[in-house]
Amino acid sequence: MEKNYRAELVGVLGDPVDGNPTGVMEEAGFEHAGLNYRYITVRVLPEDLDAAMAGVRAFHMRGVNLTMPHKINVLKYMDELSEAARVIGAVNTVVCREDGTMFGENTDGKGFVQSLTDEGIDLKGKSVVLLGAGGAARSIGVECALAGAAYLTVINRNADRGRALCDTINGNTTATAEYRPWSGTARIPQTDLLINATCVGLHPDGDASPDIEYEDIQPGMICCDVVFNPVDTVFLRRAAARGARCIDGLGMLVNQGCINYTLWTGQPAPRDVMYAKLKSEFGV
Ligand SMILES: NC(=O)c1ccc[n+]([C@@H]2O[C@H](COP(=O)([O-])OP(=O)(O)OC[C@H]3O[C@@H](n4cnc5c(N)ncnc54)[C@H](OP(=O)(O)O)[C@@H]3O)[C@@H](O)[C@H]2O)c1
Numbered sequence: 001m002e003k004n005y006r007a008e009l010v011g012v013l014g015d016p017v018d019g020n021p022t023g024v025m026e027e028a029g030f031e032h033a034g035l036n037y038r039y040i041t042v043r044v045l046p047e048d049l050d051a052a053m054a055g056v057r058a059f060h061m062r063g064v065n066l067t068m069p070h071k072i073n074v075l076k077y078m079d080e081l082s083e084a085a086r087v088i089g090a091v092n093t094v095v096c097r098e099d100g101t102m103f104g105e106n107t108d109g110k111g112f113v114q115s116l117t118d119e120g121i122d123l124k125g126k127s128v129v130l131l132g133a134g135g136a137a138r139s140i141g142v143e144c145a146l147a148g149a150a151y152l153t154v155i156n157r158n159a160d161r162g163r164a165l166c167d168t169i170n171g172n173t174t175a176t177a178e179y180r181p182w183s184g185t186a187r188i189p190q191t192d193l194l195i196n197a198t199c200v201g202l203h204p205d206g207d208a209s210p211d212i213e214y215e216d217i218q219p220g221m222i223c224c225d226v227v228f229n230p231v232d233t234v235f236l237r238r239a240a241a242r243g244a245r246c247i248d249g250l251g252m253l254v255n256q257g258c259i260n261y262t263l264w265t266g267q268p269a270p271r272d273v274m275y276a277k278l279k280s281e282f283g284v
Contacts, residue, residue, distance in 0.1 A: 004036070009059055010264050011040035013052050014067035018043070019203065019229065021281050022065060025257050028277035032270045037062070044070065053077045056096065063095045063264045071106075071135050078104035084146070087172045088138050093260045105263060108136055109143030111256025112195075112226070118251060121222060124148035126192040131182075131210050133161040136226050137197035141165050145175035149193075152177040155186050155212075188216035194239070195224045201233040209234035219243030228253050231282050254278055 012022055023039040030037040044052040046069055053074070056064055066074045071090040075081070078091060079101035085091050091104035116123060128149045130141050133156035141152055152175055156162035162179040169177035180186070188194060194217065200210045206229075217223065223239035228249030236246045258269035 007036050007038040008264075009038055009040060009061040010063050010065075010260075011038075011042055011061065012065040012067055013042050013044040013049070013056075013070055014065075015043050015045050015069065017041055017067060020067060021229075021278060022253070022257055024281055025254065025274045025278045026261060029258075029261050029270050029274045030265075032273045033265075033267060035265055035267070037265065046070070046073070049073055056094070057100075061096055063093065063260070065260060066092055066094065068135075075104065078102050080104070082106065084109065084139075084142065087168060088142050089168070090135050090138065092135075092139070092256070093263060095263050106139050107256040107259040107263075108252070109139035109141070110259055111254075112140045112224070112252040113143045113147045114255040114259075115247060115251030116222075116224075118255070119247060121193075122148070123193075125150045127151040127153075127190075128193045128195065129153045129155065129188055129191040130165075131155050131186070131194070131196045131212070132198035133158065133165040134197070134199070137195075138165055138168065140195060140197050140226070141169055141177070142173065144193075145169045145173035145177070149175050151175065153180055153189055153191070154178070155180045155182045155188075157182045182211075184211070186210075186212045188212055190218070191221065193222045193224065194244075195226070196233075196235045197226050199227065201225065201227045201230075201235050203229045206230045207234060209238060214238050214242060217242040217244050220245065222247065225249050226252060229282070231284050250275075250278055250282070250284070 023041045026039040082105045085106040093105045095103040166177040166179045221244045223244040224247040254275045261269035
């Protein structure tokens with residue numbers, strides 16, 4: 001019998017990337033399903049993306065994730081984009097097809113919306129306040145609007161980025177988006193959902209929380225954090241103290257990981273296995 005010692009390769013390219021836990025989650029899924037796939041976590045500097053993408057081709061990789069700072073710069077290597085990636089203007093997942101072409105998708109926002117669905121939350125007609133207008137916020141804002149959110153308020157320090165996200169939502173979805181500047185302590189308007197899509201509170205600054213008026217958080221409001229390290233962020237703890245229903249960033253992480261798994265392998269992802277691995281990694 002002829003043996004195959006060659007694994008199918010997927011992975012993530014980014015910088016910094018050392019603390020990215022996606023590999024352990026994906027590999028737990030591959031192992032569970034008996035797939036000979038390996039997920040490699042690779043540090044790639046901005047000036048080396050060209051060489052890294054040539055490497056992706058040369059190594060016959062099945063696909064890659066992109067994280068900071070490559071999600072926009074990778075667009076030029078794509079032969080085709082999903083509708084979401086085109087509207088969002090960024091790619092976090094590349095699928096390398098058999099014919100040698102590369103397909104770019106953005107699964108961050110889809111993973112986020114799925115984490116709400118998992119909790120029985122339907123976005124149809126809901127109002128959303130989004131803190132931040134960076135890569136994660138763009139993906140989440142667009143996907144929330146596509147999932148039926150009626151009204152989005154984008155609060156961001158950088159006005160150009162905040163307005164650009166609102167223009168994207170207003171121009172491509174049926175939702176209405178409005179920009180609010182963020183200087184000093186931000187007031188939070190009455191809303192169904194409040195989402196921290198900034199990096200405030202991320203390790204090693206785990207003691208920080210977004211500078212908002214926490215008194216504005218009402219009991220029953222749904223408060224979500226994209227930050228997953230630490231899982232129990234100061235933002236979520238302060239929101240819970242106000243009686244909010246809190247959703248952490250792990251659900252988004254596992255859900256986008258499951259979508260990527262299926263894009264690369266063509267098989268349904270063993271979500272329970274991958275989620276359990278992630279939780280054990282974070283000791284929750
Ligand atoms: N859970 C998941 O699956 C998942 C997936 C992707 C990303 N994430 C997390 O999402 C977070 C954001 O990532 P990203 O890719 O969107 O980063 P990014 O593109 O660099 O955007 C960062 C955002 O945070 C804002 N910000 C930074 N410091 C701030 C401060 N002190 N006060 C107020 N706003 C501040 C920035 O505002 P300005 O525009 O004003 O600078 C910008 O809107 C990271 O923590 C990342 O780990 C989680």
